Amino acid sequence: MSFPSSQPDWSNLKVLHRNTLPPRAHFFSYTSEDKALSFDREQSEYLCLNGVWKFHHDASPYEAPSFDDEDPRMWSNIQVPGMWQLQGYGRPLYSNVNYPFPVNTPHVPCLNETGSYWRHFDIPNQWREQQIRLRFEGVDSAFHVWVNGQEVGYSQGSRNASEFDITSFLDPSRTDNTLAVRVYMFCDGSYIERQDQWLLSGIFRDVYLVAFPWAAITDFSAIPQLDNTLSKATLRTRVTVQGEDEVPVTIKLFHPDGALLHHGHSTPSNSHELAVEDDRLKLWSAEDPVLYTLLISYHGRSISQRVGFRCIDQRGSNFCVNGKPIILYGVNRHDHHHFFGRAVPYDAMRADIVLMKRSNINAVRCSHQPNDPRFYDLCDELGLYVMAEADLEAHGFLTIEKPKVPDQHKLPRFEIMIKAFALSSKWVSDNPDWREAYLDRAIQLVERFKNHASIIMWSLGNEASYGQNLADMYHWVKEADPSRLVHYEGDREAETADLYSVMYTPPSELKKLVSKRKDRPLIQCEFGHAMGNGPGGLKDYIDVFRSEKLLQGGFIWEWSNHGLVKKEGNQEYYAYGGDFGDWPNDRDFVLDGLVWSDHTENPGLTEYKKVIEPVTVCQVGKKLRIESHHDFSSLNYLSATWYLASESGNTDPIEWCLPQIDPGSSVLVEPPIPLDPVAGETWLTISFRLRSDKGWALKGHEVAFSQVQLPSDRDMPLGRPLASAQSLTVKKTGTRLFMSTPSFGYFFSFDLIRGDLRWTAAGSEMFVKGPELGLYRTLTQNDKGSRGDGGEWKRLLVGAAKMHVQHVSWNIAENGSIILEASVRVAPPVLEWACNATLAYTITATSVQIDTRGSFSGEHPKMIPRLGLSLSLPKHFNRAVWFGRGPGESYRDKKEAARFGLWSADLKELQTMYEWPQEHGNRSDVRWVRLLSDQSAVGLEARMPSPFNFSLRKHSIDELDGAQHPHELSEGAENFLNLDYTQHGVGTGSCGPPPFEQYCLKAGDFEFSTGFSVVEKGQ
Incomplete structure (x- = not known):
């Protein structure tokens, strides 16, 4: 036994x-x-x-x-x-x-x-x-x-x-x-x-x-073919039956308008060709997903299939759809639902695709397994290019093989991974015992979904190293379906793949790759890792996709956060790895999507929609160039309006008649108004919207927008006049310096030890704490990633660096203002590096100007998270009005979607509650910001001579750094204001590259000025 x-x-x-x-x-x-x-x-x-x-x-x-x-x-x-x-x-x-x-x-x-x-x-x-x-x-x-x-x-x-x-x-x-x-x-x-x-x-x-029935259709294929002129099409059908082979099969093809185009008969198991040669032939593409209807009948039973006429082939070194090289503006999508896991309801699938279409996405990679069959029906209907992927991934062997890579200390991370994958291949991908298991997954994929117009390429799987079993999969697929491309990123030399594929390669390296490999196109099957606050640098990727012929786009990793709803008592939150007591786990690495766990849009998707928009406008002298990035559709489906955005608000939108703009072309046009100098900063804003309803959006949905700055005859002022009708008196008491007006309506208190300036104006407290020179921000998940800068910041205790006052001097100027200069050292405990700075204050009853200059000493970090001032404000300062980019958050390398204008938001609207708390809510390229209160007759205005950043948050940097879920945060008695001269980019360092060099904040000498002034309500 x-x-x-x-x-x-x-x-x-x-x-x-x-x-x-x-x-x-x-x-x-x-x-x-x-x-x-x-x-x-x-x-x-x-x-x-x-x-x-x-x-x-x-x-x-x-x-x-x-x-x-x-x-x-x-x-x-x-x-x-x-x-x-x-x-x-x-x-x-x-x-x-x-x-x-x-x-x-x-x-x-x-x-x-x-x-x-x-x-x-x-x-x-x-x-x-x-x-x-x-x-x-x-x-x-x-x-x-x-x-x-x-x-x-x-x-x-x-x-x-x-x-x-x-x-x-x-x-x-x-x-x-x-x-x-x-x-x-x-x-x-x-x-x-x-x-x-x-x-x-x-x-x-x-x-x-x-x-x-015992005599029935059991399978069929319907493969469209186009001639070289793309004006004649053939639909090759093959029908498999069980039962009586001598009974003919009836085949009908209907035009999208319902007209019968073909009515024929075929013998089962033999090919039948339906020719479509008239002027009514309409081709399927993601831009215009035209579907015909195929009807097959046999022995009193009928089956139906929507058919799109399109061809996929390689012309020159590019892959083409309907004869044109396309760019994939795609996303990777796992099946996920925040309540049901992979048991995704149909309505949720459809909502995903609708949101993709509304966000200008044209392609989806079904990562890393086949989807519900209805998902492909929806892609056919609504128009997405699909990379259909086999249910295959085996990167778990990396944990075993990676330590065996020799001389790791001499190798860059990327080469270590390549060698580890090569060592991993012996387990399954290059093991003949697993051949049938591999082939089975290719066969299941192709046979099940072979009739979908949206599928333009098959993918053999993901991160399963490379070996003979994958090569055998490729050969089976190409023999079964030569009409589509085959992809597999693990085949780095494309020995048995129809295109090169890479992951998380920066734009500069992509350009190098295509300069060396000119025999076939290259895509990024994963890029722009969207974990937490990110992805940064997306515009750089799209620019290189559009400028390099052999770069044909890619797929963002990934579509959705995968948080699962967990309830503890009365508290519901999105749980990730470890929250259920599961082990081994990878914590919040599952929160890496362009949409939140409930599949609503987050700032990452807003940014992606902008950088891949299908129409762009740029200024050329006194004219505007409108460029279409479509491959098949003209811009006739869009209407345009324009308005002016300035410090005083937006003008009413006015319709603008567009000329004929064919796919892939550009037109030079006269602007709706002359591009002449104006007083103050003004932006001509052009909005492109749907003329009529689509299956994925209603008439009026904004597809794209562009802004052009009009010439200005005025520089941006630092702040309001510093002169005050009331001079200040100064008195030192202990370690505090007190400054006030004779009527005591305006009052300042400066802490000579801590450097805090408290300010009361017209009976309202303006500053609770600060301004303090700040170098640190709450780490983003990209900062913490293996390629992010957060590791160095933690090692060098940047988050623990505090401002220490070294020396303070002061005097009263002739105009009655107070001139106060504080020498400070921002440094962490334990270590010897420091940021040495001077903060020079010019203080009047109604304004404060701080001129800050400094440098770094010791073994300091190469990059710093931010450079600016941090303040605590009374809780009742809970609304901001600003002129700059908005309305949502933006960062140095993630700001294309934020348009210039006059914006207003309350405290809640200024927060972005990431599912793992982190740096959020920054507004960039700000000219001025006013912090307002419902409980005070006055507000606080801040300006800098050049565009700056601000954020107003409910929680301090330390509180955000210490929390792992939003519900762990509790509001205190203060709000927290950051006014940043500049910030480090957000990048994609959780799995991809850190911020590109042009978006990095390098530690070095610096100098900036910040002006604060009191404003009355209504100003």
Whole structure:
């Protein structure tokens, strides 16, 4: 006797599937053509099994109850689709790279959480004489199936479909059949499903029955082909049937307007070509997703498919869609929902795609696994280019192999990773034992989604090193579908890939790569890592994409934060790795998206939308150049308006008639007003909006905007006049210097030890603490990343550096103002480096000017987070009005989406509550800012001679630095104002490059001035 008595299916490379039907295209069978043309699966021969099932959870498959020995009706309830860890069983686990079990390929431990599902179902009477198929669209990670107590089969491949013929397991006399499913958290396939996402288990996509007659269509392909002129198209169809081969198949093709274009017949299993040669041919693209309708009928049943006529090929060294090289303005998208994990509802999928389209995104990489089939339908319909990726990732072996890379201390990080991936290949990618498992994932992907117009390339997977198994996948895919490109980033030399692909390569290096590799295009399958406050430098990427012919865009990492809603008492928050007691975990590395965990827009998406907008305007002398970045659509679908933005506000928008601007062209036009000098700073703002409704936005939606600064005949003043009707008296008491007017309406107190200046004006306290010379900001997640500067800042204790007063002198000027000069040293404990500075104050009753100059000494940091003044204000100063970039936050390398204008925001609107608290809420290129209060008759205005930054926050830098979730922050009695001369960029250092050199704040000599003045309400 032995235990286990045999090798279990879930740890056996020789058993990938048992008794499953061959993979096929995703379609439904209808009893009439009219029903098929509805595309409503509820009208098809389909029975949905979603809903409430009975469920039993166990720590091991060997402890799971027998479906025969127990009454499943006594078990708990669970929702299908769903993940059991989000319904009270087990715990979610987030790990980016590491395997959560001991590595012992292909085996997984006996302690392997198991979910047993059970339900009953009835077969419609009209199905009794037909083949009944049971289909699972997604089960994580492997499962066995029983019908009426008899084992039907087994399958694995979490995000692939599995289909079983259960006809022989049904008893025609029974009206109550039973279905049992046993799901295993891990299987041998888990070694090649180590994607950067939550580990969640269960039946997470649709489960349903379909009825096929014994003579029925079982699969089909519909591949469009275009001639060189793009005016003639052929749709090559091949139909596979079961039953009577001699019965012809009827094929119809309908124009988008509903007109019948083709009506023909074909013999099953033979190719049938439909020619479309008239002037009405309309091509599919992401810009104009025109879809025809294909209807195939056989033996009284019909199936339908939306078809887009388009071609993908390589012309010269570029890949082209419909004969034109395109740029992919894409995103990586995992299936994620903040309540349901990977069990994403249809409406949430559609909302994602609509938001992408509204944000000028034209491409999506389904990272790193196949999506719900309805997602591809939506991409066909709404218009996105899709990189469809196989369910394959195996970077968990890096943890084992990376320490084995020789001479690591001599190598840059990138080369260490390349060598570690090469060492990792022996585990699975270059191991012949895994060949069938690899091929299975390619076959499942292509066969299921081969008929989608939106899919322009297949991807073999992600970060699985490179080896013969991946090469074999490529050859199978190219033979099965030569009409599309094949991508795989791990094949760095593109030995078996149709294009070069890289990750997180800075623009300067991209230019070098394409100058050396001119035989095929290059894309970035991941760039612009959007973790926390970022990504920075996106405009630099888009500029190089648009200037280098062989750079054809890329995909931002990634679309969404993956926080899961967790409730503790009355508090709900977005949880990440470790919040559920899971280990190993990678903490908040799962919060790296352009949208929040609830899939609403965050500042990263706002910035991306701006830099990839399809129309741009620039000034050329006294004229404007309007440039279209579309490949296929003119700008006729847009209307334009213009207005002027200045310190006094915005003028009313006025319509502007655009000339004909063809795709990819530019036109030089007269501006709507002469570009002549004006008094003060004024920006001509042009807004481009939809003329009519689209499937993804309503008429009036803003697609793009541009601003051109009019010439100005006036420099920006530092502040209001320093002269005051009331002179100040000065008195030193102990370690404080008191300054006041005779009427005591204006009062200052300067702490000679701490350097704090307290200011009361017209009975209202203006400064609670400060101004203090500040070098530090709350670290962003990009600062903390492996390539960020936060590591050096922590090592050199920049966050602990405080201002220490060395010497103070003062005198009264002839105009009655106080001249006070403080020599200070900003330095941390323990270390010897310092920032040595002089703060020269000119103080009147109603204004303060601070001239700051300084330099660094000792072994100081090469870069510093910020350089400016920090103040604490009374809590009632809770609104800001400013002229500069707005309305949202902006930074040195993340500010294109913030337009110049006069803005107003309350304290709440000035915050950006990242799901891991960090630096946020900065406004850049500010000319002046006024801090206002509902409880005071006066406010505080701040200016600098050159554009500056400000932020007004509820929480101090230290409080933000110490918190790991927003709900851990509590408001105090003060608000915190930063007025920064300059800041370090935000970059993408959590996984990509740190801020590019032009956005870095290097420690060096500095000098800046800040003017404060009292303003009355209404000014």
